[in-house]
Amino acid sequence: MDTMTEFREVADQPYGYLQKLKDQTGKKMVGYVCSYTPEEILLAAGAHPVRLFGTKQQIHLADSHLQSYSCSIVRGVLEEGLSGRIGFLDGMVFPHTCDSIQRLSDIWRLNIPFGFHSDLVLPVKLNTPSARDYMTDVLRKFQNDVGRALGVDITDDALQKAIGTMNAIRQSIRDIYEIRSQYPRLMSGADLYTLVRASMMMDRERLAGMLSETVVKMKAKAAGEKPDPSLKRIVLAGGMCNHPDIYPMIEEAGGAVVWDDFCTGARYFAELVAGGDDPAAGIAERLIRRVVCPAKHAGLDRRAKHILRLVKEQNARGVIFLLFKFCDPHAFDYPDIRKSMDEAGIPVLLLEMEDPLPGEGQLKTRFEAFLEMV
Amino acid sequence: MITAGIDIGSITAKAALVENGKILGTKVTFTGYNAEAAGRKVYEDVLADSGLEASAVGKIVSTGYGRNSVKFADRTFTEIMAHAAGANFLKPEVRTIIDIGGQDSKAIALDERGKVKNFVMNDKCAAGTGRFLEVMARALEVDLDEFGAMSLQSGAPSKISSLCTVFAESEVISLIARGEQRFDIIAGIHESIAARISSMIARVGLTEPVMITGGVARNAGVVAALEGKLGVKIAVLPSAQVNGAIGAAILASSL
Numbered sequence: 001m002d003t004m005t006e007f008r009e010v011a012d013q014p015y016g017y018l019q020k021l022k023d024q025t026g027k028k029m030v031g032y033v034c035s036y037t038p039e040e041i042l043l044a045a046g047a048h049p050v051r052l053f054g055t056k057q058q059i060h061l062a063d064s065h066l067q068s069y070s071c072s073i074v075r076g077v078l079e080e081g082l083s084g085r086i087g088f089l090d091g092m093v094f095p096h097t098c099d100s101i102q103r104l105s106d107i108w109r110l111n112i113p114f115g116f117h118s119d120l121v122l123p124v125k126l127n128t129p130s131a132r133d134y135m136t137d138v139l140r141k142f143q144n145d146v147g148r149a150l151g152v153d154i155t156d157d158a159l160q161k162a163i164g165t166m167n168a169i170r171q172s173i174r175d176i177y178e179i180r181s182q183y184p185r186l187m188s189g190a191d192l193y194t195l196v197r198a199s200m201m202m203d204r205e206r207l208a209g210m211l212s213e214t215v216v217k218m219k220a221k222a223a224g225e226k227p228d229p230s231l232k233r234i235v236l237a238g239g240m241c242n243h244p245d246i247y248p249m250i251e252e253a254g255g256a257v258v259w260d261d262f263c264t265g266a267r268y269f270a271e272l273v274a275g276g277d278d279p280a281a282g283i284a285e286r287l288i289r290r291v292v293c294p295a296k297h298a299g300l301d302r303r304a305k306h307i308l309r310l311v312k313e314q315n316a317r318g319v320i321f322l323l324f325k326f327c328d329p330h331a332f333d334y335p336d337i338r339k340s341m342d343e344a345g346i347p348v349l350l351l352e353m354e355d356p357l358p359g360e361g362q363l364k365t366r367f368e369a370f371l372e373m374v
Numbered sequence: 375m376i377t378a379g380i381d382i383g384s385i386t387a388k389a390a391l392v393e394n395g396k397i398l399g400t401k402v403t404f405t406g407y408n409a410e411a412a413g414r415k416v417y418e419d420v421l422a423d424s425g426l427e428a429s430a431v432g433k434i435v436s437t438g439y440g441r442n443s444v445k446f447a448d449r450t451f452t453e454i455m456a457h458a459a460g461a462n463f464l465k466p467e468v469r470t471i472i473d474i475g476g477q478d479s480k481a482i483a484l485d486e487r488g489k490v491k492n493f494v495m496n497d498k499c500a501a502g503t504g505r506f507l508e509v510m511a512r513a514l515e516v517d518l519d520e521f522g523a524m525s526l527q528s529g530a531p532s533k534i535s536s537l538c539t540v541f542a543e544s545e546v547i548s549l550i551a552r553g554e555q556r557f558d559i560i561a562g563i564h565e566s567i568a569a570r571i572s573s574m575i576a577r578v579g580l581t582e583p584v585m586i587t588g589g590v591a592r593n594a595g596v597v598a599a600l601e602g603k604l605g606v607k608i609a610v611l612p613s614a615q616v617n618g619a620i621g622a623a624i625l626a627s628s629l
Contacts (some may be wrong), residue, residue: 352497361439362478366495369454373490 003210003217004191010198018050019088021203028090028116028150033077033104035263036095036122036293038139038283040273043162043204044154045146050089051200053242053264054355055079065107066100071324072355073240074100081112091116091149096124097295098329116149118142126288126298135284143280159279165204170269172211173199177259177266179218181314183225184233184256186218189247192257196265231256232371235310237337238322239330240264243357246322249364253371259314261307267291294329303333304340311346317374318347320367325354347374375432377629378420379622380413380447381456382440385476385504386589387412389420390619391431392627395463399424400616409440417446435626437618439478451625453618454482454493457587460621462488464611469581472571472600472608473618474590476504479571483578494574501537502570504590509539510563513546514556518593525561525595532562537570561595568599575604585609587617 010017022029028047032039039049054076062078080086094105096119105119120142123134147154173196180187187195195214199207232255236246240263247257260266271290273282291306292298311319319341323330334350341348349370357363376398381388387405391398401420405412413436421428436444437456444450451459453473461468462484471482479502483492500506511518525531532554536542542563549559567590584606590596591614601608613620 347492362495365439365452365454365478369452369490369493372452372455373493 003214004195006210007191007195007198007202010202011194014050014198014201015085015088018048018201021048022088025203029088030091030093030116030146031086031089032093032095033073033101034095034097034293035268036097036287036296037093037120038142038287039204040159040162040166040279040283041139041143041146041154042093043165044143044158045150045152046158047090047146047150048203049200051197051264052077052080052086053197053240056355057083065111066103069326070100070103071326073242073324074104076355078104078107081108087114089114091118093118093120095120096122097293098327116146118145118149122287122296124295124297126292126296127302132281132284132288135288136278136281139280139284156279163273163279163282165208167272168208169199169204169211170272172208172215173269175215176211176218177269179215179222181233181258182227183222184231184258185228186221186225189251189257190244193241193244193247196268200264200268230254232318232374233258233314233316234371234374235307235314235316235319236260236262236265236322237307237319238262239324239327241322242355243353245357245360246363246367249360249367250320250371253364253368255367255371258316259310261291261303261310263293267293294333301336301340304337307337308340308344308346311344316346318349318370320349320351320370322351322353325352375627376426376430377623377626378417378431378434379456379619379624379626380417380434380436380438380444381453381616381618381622382409382413382436382438382444383453383475383589383618384439384478385508386615387416387440388438388616388619389416390616390623391420391424391426392620392623397613397620398426400613400619402615405440409443410445413440413444414446433626433629435622435629437622448626448629451622453478454480454490454495456618456621456625458482458484458488458490458621459624460613460617460619461585461587463620463624464613464617465583465585465609468583468585468609470575470578470584472575472584472586473588474503474567474571474586474596475588479503479574479588479590481571481574481578483581492578494577496570496574500539501542502567502574504588506539506542506567507563507590507593507596509543510546510560513543514550514559516556516560521560521564522592522594522596524557525564526598528555528557528561530558531565532558534559534562534566537566542566561599564593564595564599565603567596568603571600572603580604580606582606583609585611585614587614589615591615 042049054073061082062075123131376393390400436447441450473480479496485491
């Protein structure tokens with residue numbers, strides 16, 4: 001089976017894949033909802049980290065716990081938990097980011113009784129002198145909590161090995177993004193989306209091998225390619241995108257998504273953990289240095305500058321913001337970022353989304369009009 | 375060269391013929407169930423009205439939500455580009471377009487050259503669109519064509535607080551039950567549309583002169599409510615409803 005087919009199978013039927021992985025390896029499955037989760041620590045504990053993305057089903061069970069003005073990701077994750085569809089999980093990690101995720105954690109603890117449950121109380125301000133030490137302490141506590149809950153002693157050696165695996169994965173995804181940014185036709189946007197999404201659910205050892213194989217193949221294919229200046233290069237920004245259909249809509253309108261600033265995209269693989277004697281401090285350092293999520297603070301204009309830099313580096317013609325309805329952190333960040341984009345003369349399209357997506361016609365019209373405009 | 379523009383909206387299909395900066399003819403029909411047939415019909419009708427054969431037409435551009443079902447078009451553009459091209463052709467000084475159609479409403483900002491600088495479209499719901507007015511007209515048993523004139527008689531528009539078509543309809547029904555005057559209710563409906571649209575305008579930024587296009591431009595009550603809310607004069611051309619089709623024909627002339 002070729003690697004892309006395998007990525008597709010995982011992305012299409014993740015629960016079947018995860019149940020099988022659990023049966024075969026006996027690994028503890030730990031779900032998480034945010035890219036500030038230190039996967040390295042879970043891996044070093046012999047557990048398997050699983051990113052949750054919301055639900056593809058109609059949300060009704062979650063509605064008796066959460067108001068309809070919570071975002072559809074939080075409501076969707078709760079729906080999956082309440083429905084029993086992710087009953088194979090042995091634990092959940094809730095990093096302290098937005099208010100809704102914190103409350104999701106409480107509702108989860110009271111209503112979905114299973115295994116390990118951890119609130120990862122990360123610092124909110126990441127640019128203060130004490131943030132780094134605080135982050136390191138939080139991660140050490142998490143390491144202890146996970147170890148105790150799963151009955152393992154997480155050694156520094158195991159952590160160093162997990163850091164190596166995660167660094168290799170992040171580097172490979174970055175390489176794939178970079179090759180694809182030069183030659184977007186080498187891999188469709190929908191395939192890239194599938195690959196990244198599957199990466200957050202697959203067995204990480206196997207994944208590391210598959211990704212490096214993909215990089216080699218893409219490099220070989222890239223050798224015979226020429227850049228296509230007619231493509232309108234677009235950067236996507238926002239929290240996450242649950243809709244692979246968006247990529248072909250942009251491609252059919254003459255565009256190509258060349259980079260993103262998603263929690264389930266570039267923020268997942270941004271920055272590597274530097275080597276050093278203290279693995280927890282290394283992981284903390286990466287989370288501090290990495291481009292911030294809007295639920296964290298690292299200076300007033302760090303995200304705006306980051307997106308401006310992306311546009312410049314990727315030679316993009318415009319930015320499409322895909323924001324989830326009722327996502328306060330992103331919504332509050334948007335006006336300032338928008339102002340920076342306007343001042344720099346970068347065209348911006350804002351789409352407010354919710355699962356399921358609004359009618360395809362209107363969405364297509366917006367993408368097409370934006371691409372006609374840029 | 376004679377060029378044609380065909381704009382298939384959710385409720386009506388429009389066609390326009392243009393030659394050397396002159397409009398030869400325009401036509402409006404209902405879209406109905408079959409967008410493809412509506413495109414063909416409105417095109418045939420506009421040709422017949424203008425006494426022209428299809429062979430006389432050089433290029434055809436289709437636009438509107440049904441643009442891809444016009445198989446005989448040379449190219450498609452979104453209605454955002456088409457309305458910008460139409461406005462720029464008919465009134466080059468326009469900098470803001472408010473387009474209110476059957477199921478969409480849009481605010482479009484144009485730069486000094488008449489090119490689209492920014493745009494906002496309404497969400498998936500029908501609030502602030504022609505469909506919303508149709509639903510209200512049915513609830514009030516008033517012909518939609520009389521809506522504009524009736525609302526202008528109102529001195530005290532009713533308050534419609536809900537922006538959702540379904541909830542607003544039940545609000546209207548309770549206003550009827552309370553015995554409020556029809557023209558006050560209609561004026562209230564127009565105020566609520568104006569509130570909705572002006573928040574969209576605020577997002578793209580209001581620059582004068584402002585022009586309104588789309589079928590709802592025919593409703594003088596909505597235009598008056600918008601002018602009140604925005605504090606500006608809004609240009610309403612007789613061709614407002616067919617502006618997208620004219621724009622498409624203009625775009626076709628530079629293919």
